[in-house]
Amino acid sequence: MKITRGLAAVIVLAVLGLGLIAFRFAAGLGAATNLSDGYPWGFWIGMDILAGIALAAGGFVIAGIVHLFGGHRFHPLARPAILTALLGYLLFIFALMVDLGRPWNIWWALISWNHYSPMFEVAWCVMFYTGVLILEFTPAVLERLRWERMHRLWAQAVPFFILGLLSLFTYAMTDSPRWTVAVLAILALWEALMRTGVMRRDRQMPVLLIIAGVIFSTLHQSSLGTLFLITDKLGPLWYTPILPALFFLSAVMVGPAMVIVEGLSSARVLGRNPELDLLRPLGQAMPYLLALYLLVRLGDLILRGVVLETMRPSFATGWWWIEILLVLTALAIFATPELTRRRRGLGLGAWAAVVAVVVHRCGVAMVGIDVPEYARYVPAWSEVLITAGVIALGVLGFRLAVEFLPIYEQPAAASPARVPSRPAAAAVHA
């Protein structure tokens, strides 16, 4: 791995971030942030947690498309997307430890249950989905090590593990044995159908693992919206009872966009040819997803009768307009095939969608929060630099994984010609 100037900058940012994190733990949250009793959440919740998790949505969207909805041809995109999601979640957990005042107590979430708390749901989703992502990523590592027996063992054990995981999760969230048994029965049904040969297995991934990934992601994405339903500090442009649904919808929308962004930029950095023949068809879903998001976002404002708030001149209103204009830009680009045919157009549209979701998440966590009794919150430079450092760590992690693990099916600088992906992938797992 050659140390280019860009890579050097990333390393510097990561080191700087780690240094500031040490300072935050030595001096307390007050010294490293501009948070206050009126604004106890800020930049980290918006960027690292809400936006970070949304941008990891590529993992479950692609895994679902490939392994459940029959989109086998997208398989070459699955591993990079799952890796990005896994790195995203690990970074998210790391960033969360920085944000929590007493992170060493985190294990209490396992045994001290409060199923009324959206944060309890969030905590469990994070833990369990990270577990699912690790399991989804395991084959890449096992292949690299050529541990074929372990690989078979993995395929055998995973379905049972998932049955336990989802039942436990259901019980913790509902406190209802009936629901727990119902969920266990539904999942066990599929496993039984596959064991008796009525339903075919997926040769690469246990079906239950992918189903669990989609379920945990759906709940996690939406529960981040649920978090804000209990606060009365969020302005009318962001607060809506459908916030959980809106968060889920925008996560599904940003999933393909994130895969496109990541496919194009990693190809450029690594000197590979991007899988344009796969990324473009993925982009074809974007106009529908973007239009649906816009419809729900605006329809909600109209139905709640707060649409005139968008005309009140203020920083928060401007922020709302930025989000909407970005969605419109992405929509215009993806709805114009002449533009998405070019690599630059495709990338630009995807970036617009990604930034739009980041703007929405930060609107909910930061810009839209208003506590008139207190001085307005503006993030401190140290908060921004710590987040930048965490992202830099993620970029380094991705770079290392790509270097040492079989992430991309085509080797560097291979021709972008259509490689029949399924036989190739299947052969690996045979």
Add this chain to the structure above:
Amino acid sequence: MSSLSRRAFLQAGGVAAAEAAGAVLVPDAAAETPAQTLADQAAAQRAMLYDSTLCVGCRACEVACNEDNQLGRTTEEIFQGRPAEDVRALAPDVFTYVTFHQLEADPSSAAFGKVQCMHCIEPACISSCPVAALHKTAEGPVVWDGTRCLGCRYCMMACPFLVPRFEWDSRNPRIRKCDMCYDLQAKGEQPACVAACPTGALKSGTRAELLEEARRRIAEKPRGYVHHVYGELEAGGTNFLHVAARPFDQLGYRRNLPTRSYREYTRPAMSTIPYVIGGLGLVLGTVRWVTDRRDQVARATDEEDR
């Protein structure tokens, strides 16, 4: 000492615990708790009543609170620490304080308010805490358990009264707030601030009897009070009740709070979780079966054609 006995305190807890047990036997997570149920639930719990018309602003309650909770401030700091009308001066070492409000045009309008934890019947902080570090005791006070707290500060985001405070400059920060002197009350004593009040502006008792008392005071002097018991219905009802001669928003209280408990705002989303899990489990499995079967059939047809 007070009329309140240790036995009465534990009895209040016993009644509430029995009710809680009843709620477990008849689970109905999806149903909203009506205001009357909340009031009944809290009727026998410990509560406090603050009468603004009797308060002379002597701040003896603040001194007593500081001493009893060992908050470590000097009397000078208490009396000179902040502007008198500041309604957001709670701090890790300030669990309560008295505010002073006067309409500029009318000096006779001078009135006091008291800021502290409201000890809601169904508190937002408790609904939000992921590890149940904050919890509503069966006896009424809302208390914090430091061994579990993650420091996520979600309680601060949720509390409609802006009460929980965080030790921003600590390496091991705590959530700090009034606990209605839980320890003292368990020993059968009154909360420190109530015991210290020289004018009877503060009173402690069960919520039902204090609510009745508040209504009686208003009925006896209908011109002396605004006809509203703050805390009767705010945020689903609180165990700290207030009566005053002027509208509460003029005394720095947050007004226009919903009468539903804040738990109701997240309850619909939280109660859909099992439906999402079960529903997605069914739908995704079916989708996988159908698409895979379709592929199989398509491939078989391909081979026949060849």
